[in-house]
Amino acid sequence: MAVATPSPRSKPLELVCPAGNLPSLKTAIDHGADSVYIGFRDDTNARHFPGLNFDAKTAAQGIQYAQGKNRRVFVALNTFPQPDGWTRWQNAVDQAAELGVDAVIAADISVLDYACRRHPDLPLHLSVQGSATNYEAIRFYHEQFGIRRVVLPRVLSLPQVKHVLENSPVGIEVFGFGGLCIMVEGRCLLSSYVTGESPNMCGVCSPAKAVRWEETANGLETRLGGLLIDRYAPGEPAGYPTLCKGRFTVADQTYYAIEEPTSLNTLELLPELQKMGIAAIKIEGRQRSPAYVTQVTKVWRAAIDACRQNPAAYIPKPEWLRELGKVSEGQQTTLGAYHRTWQ
Amino acid sequence: MTMHQPKLALGPVLYYWSKNQLLDFYQEMSGAPVDIIYLGETVCSKRHSLNTGDWLELAARLNAAGKEVVLSTMALLEAESELLTLRRLCENGRFSVEANDMGAVRLLAERNTPFVLGTGINVYNDHTLRFLAGLGAKRWIAPVELSQQTLASIQAERPVGVETEVFVYGRMPLAYSARCFTARYHDLPKDDCQYRCLDDPDGLILSTREGQAFLALNGIQTQSAQICNLLHELAALRELRVDVLRISPQAEGTGVVIAAFAAGLRGERDPVEAARALNAALPYGACDGYWRGQPGLRQAAEVG
Structure with a gap:
């Protein structure tokens, strides 16, 4: 398909990679992630798995490592606090601010409200867990909390993503690869x-x-x-x-009445995503190994660079697809909701 | 001191019913002992038995019959056409609106009209509730996965003037997707779904390969197959000063359920006994696990 060259003003697509621990963070940075996202070692984030995530010390090390190379670190505080745990979320926001993270990714209104009042300079992203599937919802979070970016749930088709983007006051981040939630995130019990x-x-x-x-x-x-x-x-x-x-x-x-065991892979949609002006591509998988992070970061870095250089000639290389296939759930991938027929 | 007396509410019909079935149902409900009726399509914008004008007309009729009417909005808003309908509902100028998406909250807050926070809005703590009350929320419904204990903590800090509603009867909405699971079952593309959800007025039951039913597919919505029934918890709901009890419509027997709750509230029937009687008639059983801080599908032994 014919795709126009991106205008010189358009920013390069940011590659946002997962890091469940310090080795993953380092390997993501080493292999070309523009940003990594991490979580603390408790239920303040949506990958609260045993043995995973960062304490204050490893988070500081990771942030130093990334920022020393001019890359960014985001902290996901994207679960919904209940009254008895509220101080844990407050502390997590404070800790993220003290660590000097580049953004907090949050979903709950109480967390966003606390962060924007207590730390007005701390950039906020709306997590995919915030379930914002339309631009009115995005405007809400922008007006109320000054969010600077929104991560879209994996339920919109490409034309729908484009429509949201054209009406959104903030940059759009979409999932490009990894585990696929079939349900709207933040709305699945x-x-x-x-x-x-x-x-x-x-x-x-x-x-x-x-x-x-x-x-x-x-x-x-x-x-x-x-x-x-x-x-x-x-x-x-x-x-x-x-x-x-x-x-x-x-x-x-x-x-498979709900969904097959399969992973999302949007490598072939890159020219369209770039052309419509998506700000960032997110790779899922903080719970996965450093080897997964290395492999996926490498492929996506190469793909984004190739697409930026010459979008008209871009096609995913067979070896990229092979490498991603190896780390995909059930060794299968899908375009997910981006491709209307999947719905 | 008089006992705290919650109001009874009828939630929106979550399934796709024919126009006649909907009108007959609401004709019956106009005489049922519910104080509040939520009206409108909340699941799929392709469903068209009634259009927005029809819903508003029905709202006026039910209001004339003495019901407080609230217009419910869609939970998953994607297309511009869905936002257009949303705006029309938010601007109706007469009935209050139940927001099921933050986009709706934005539009309602902008208009300075008090609104209800529906099951589609995540309120898990009192800080979030206070923030939304500041924007005009006058009532909230607790997420179905909240336990009695968490609800008690929120109630203790509830902002003044905000009513609390609890989902006390029906198949719980558990998830929303871009994919239509009814169309998938029929091997049809979503864009050509042929409105097959009309065939199943209570959704399609999904079971494990051992035959244990646990979910119901309702288009893009996934529900519990088990009916959440908290009638036996009436005393606890009163003690927590819950203001509104929501009964979610099923194709059959909703009138009987409402009558059982109403009799329980009037003290004419023992709620535990009445809950047991309702549960005995359910093909896939009842559940109250969430309320007790357990997996949602569990059921307290005493009401089986």
Whole structure:
């Protein structure tokens, strides 16, 4: 398809990579991330997994490492505090400000309000958990809290993203690669319905402690909170039992009733995303290994650079797709909602 | 001292029903003992049994029958046409509006009209509630995953003049997606869904491969298959000074449910006994786990 060269004024697409720990942060920076996003070691962020995330010391080291190379660090404080935990979120905002992070990514109104009143110079991004799918919602957060960027939920088609962007007072960040939430982020309670813990309240989805793997006469079974999520025939590759990615029965059919185990990959949409003026591409996966971060950052850095240099000639290289395929859930990728037919 | 007496509300119909079914239903509801009726399409803008004008007309009729009417808005707003409908509802000038997206909050705050925060708005603490009250929220409904204990903490700090509503009966809305799961089941593209959700007036039941039903697919919305029923918790709801109890419509038996809650509120029926009777008739059972701080699908043994 014909794509015009970006105007000289247009800023390069920013590559925002995940870091669940210091080695991931360093490797992301070393391999070309413009920014990394991290979380603290508690339920103030939506990847509250055992052994993951940063304490004050490692966060300071990471920030020093990134900023020393003119890259940026964002801190996700994107869960919804309940009254008994409120001071934890306040402290987390204060800590982020003291550390000199380049932005806080938040979702809840109380957190945004506290941050913008207490630390007026601390840049705020609206997290994908803020569920802003239209420009009126984005304007709300901009007017009330001065957010500088919004991360869009993974539910909009490309024309819808473009329409939001054209009417948005702030820059737009979209997910480019990684685990795919089929539900609007910030509005999915499936996990707590089955396990008692949800992304909104606890920063987890389908938590590992609720998972059981069992070899049975019927095959390998995966359970979440006791509920059968999937059953695999001998030799069939088994995946983590994320609630929405199991095989279930509706009337007479047993199938992936909600979504297949698959990852989002938008490498082929880069020229369009660049042309419409997207500010940043986000890679999912703070819970993944440094090896994943290295691989994905490398590929996306190369792709963004190639696309910027010559968008008209850009096509994703087969080796890029191969590398990304290796680290994708179920070894499959999809364009997700960006491509209308997926919906 | 008189006992705190909550009002009864009927939530918006979450399913796609035919025009006749909707009109018959609301004809019945106009005589039912509910104080508040939420009206409008909140799930899918393609559903068109009633258009905005029809909803407003119905609102006027129900209002004339003595009901407080609130116009509910869509939870997932994407297209410009959906924003146009939203603006029209926010500017209706007569009935208050339930915001289910922050875009709606913006439009309502701008107009200085008091509004209701629906299930689509995340209020998990009193700070958020106070902020939104400052913009004109007069009532909020607690997220269905909040426990009684968390609700009590919020109630203790609730801003003056703000009413608290709790989802006490129905299939809980658990998630929204860009994908239509009803169309996916029928192997149809969303753009050519043929309105198949009309076939299932209570949604499509989703079960594990062991036959354990746990979700209901309703277009782009995913609900609990189990009915959340908090009738047996009436004393606790009163004690927490909850102002409004929401009953979410099902295709059959909503009148019976309302009657059971109304009788419980008037003290004519033991709420635990009444809850047990309602639950015994449910094909996929009841649940109250969230209220007790547990996985939502669990059910207290005493009301089975």
